[in-house]
Amino acid sequence: MNLSHRKAFELFQKSVDGQLSAHERAKLDRHLATCTECQAFVALYHQLKKQAPAYGPIAAPSRQDIQQTIQKTQARFKRRQMFKRFLNPVQAAVGATIAVALTLALVWIFDFPDHEPSQTQTGAFIPSTPTTTQVATLAPSPTPTPIAPTATPTLTPTPRPTLKPTLPAPMVGITEEEVFADVDLNCDGLEERLVTVKAFTRSRYADFVPRGIVSLVLQVPAQTGYRQAWEYKTETTRYGYPAWEFYDIKLMPLGDCEQLLTTFVGGRPGGDLMIFHWDGRNMSIVLDVFAAEFTTSIQDGLVVTVGEHDCSGIAQCRLEKTDYVWNGTEFILDE
C-alpha cells in the first residue's frame, strides 16, 4: 500500500480515462480497499459526476439559435476577411510611403548639398607661423588707379590665381560676415571697414554649431560701397573643422589718429597675440608672440607688455611678463 493519496488520485483519474495498466489497477485496488481518504475522493468524484448535468446554463440551444449563430458567424467572418483583404493593400501603401519618406530623410541628412565658404580669394599668402596663414588679398579694384604692392619685411605678395577654400567644405556649412568696426586705421580721412567672418559647422542633423570667428577681413571704400583689400584666415583644423579662432579683437590707438588691430588667434585661453598695422596699402604684422594676456602703456613710446604663464618646474605657474616697444615700424623686444 505504499501509495500516496496524490498518486492514488492520479491513478484513479487515469482509470477514468482508460489509461490504467493492469498492474496499476491492482495497485490502486489494493490502496482503495484500505484508504478511507481516497475512498472519500472517489465518492466525491461520483457525486460531482452525478450532479454535473445540472451545472451551468444547461438549456440546450434551439435549432434557431444555432442557425442564427451560423449566419452571424459567417457574416462576421466574411467582413473580417474583406477587411483583411482591404487592409493588406492599405498596409502595403502606408509601408511604402513610410519607406520612401525615410529614404528621403536619409538622403537629406547625408547628402544635403554643402555650402561652400562664401569667400573666394585672389592674391597671395605667406604663412607667418606654422599654424596660421596670412592671406594678403588685392582684389581687382573697380577704380582705374592700380594699387601697387609695397614691400614690407614680412609680406611678399606673390601672384596666385585662386585659392581653394581653406576650410573643409563638408563640415563648414555656412559662413557669416559681420561688420566689426568702421574706423580710420591710417589717418587718411577714410573709414576702412573691419569685417569678421564666422564659420558655422553644419551638423548632420540640421543643427548649427557656431565655430567662432575664423577670418578677419579689411574692406576699403570703393566707388560703390567697399572692396576687400586684405584677409587673414585661421587655417588650423582639427577633425576637419577649424579649431582656432580670433577672439579679443580690439583697436589700439597709435599716435594721434592711427589704429592698430590687436587680436588673439588660437584656442582659448591664450594663443598668438597678433597686432596688425594698415598703412593704406598693406596690412603688416607688427607683433606675433605667444601670450596669455597683454597690456599696453604709453609712457616713453608705445609698450606692449605680454604675459605668459610659466609652469615649468614649479608648483604654481607664474606670469612671465615681457615688454615689446614700438620702433615706428613694428614691436620689438625691449632688451
Added chain:
Amino acid sequence: MNHHSKDINRLLRCHHTDDPAIIKEMIQQYYAAIYRLAGSILYDSDEAKDATQDTFITAMTKLDQYQVGTNFKAWLYAIAVNTCRGYMRKRKRRESLNKVLTTVQALAAHPPSPERSVLQGEMRSQLWDAVDQLSDKHRITVVLRMVHGLTIQEIAQVLETKEKTVYSRLYSAFHKLRQQLDGQIELESISDWCPESK
C-alpha cells in the same frame, strides 16, 4: 478523438479553411458543447452566447493554424476557454469599477441579477455551489473534467499546461471541496469505483 473531430478533419482535408461549409459544420457540431462550456465558466447565458460566437469567429480566423488530424475538440475548447477568460477579465474590470463607484453597503444590499439567480437556481446542488467557491483555475479544471468529460490530456491541451499540472489542480480542487463539505457528502459504495468496470 471523437467522431465529430474526425468529420471536421475530413472537411478540412477537402476544403479550404475559408469555406463557409466548415463554419456551418463546426457550429452545428460544437455549438451546444461550447455554449455549455461558456455557460459553465461564465454563468451568464448572454455572455455565454457572445463568447460562443466569438469562439467560432476566432476558430475560423485561426483555422489555418490548426494541424489537421489532431484533436479538434481540444483545440476548439482551448479557444473557448481563452475567450471566456477574456470575458471574465472584462467582468472583473467592470466589477472593480463598480466597487469604486458604489459603496460596499449598497453592493451588499444589491440583489443578484435575475439571470444569475435563475442560473444559480438551476444549480441546486450544494456540491456544485462549493465548486463555484473554488478559484477560477481550479473551477475550470473541474468543470472541464466533470461537466464536459474531457480527458486529462485534453484538459492539458485546452489549458495549455502539462498533464501533471492538471492532476495537481484536480487534486487540490478535490481536497478543498472535501474540506468545505466535510461530513456532508454521503459516501457511496466504491465497489464499482472504476468506470472501466462499469
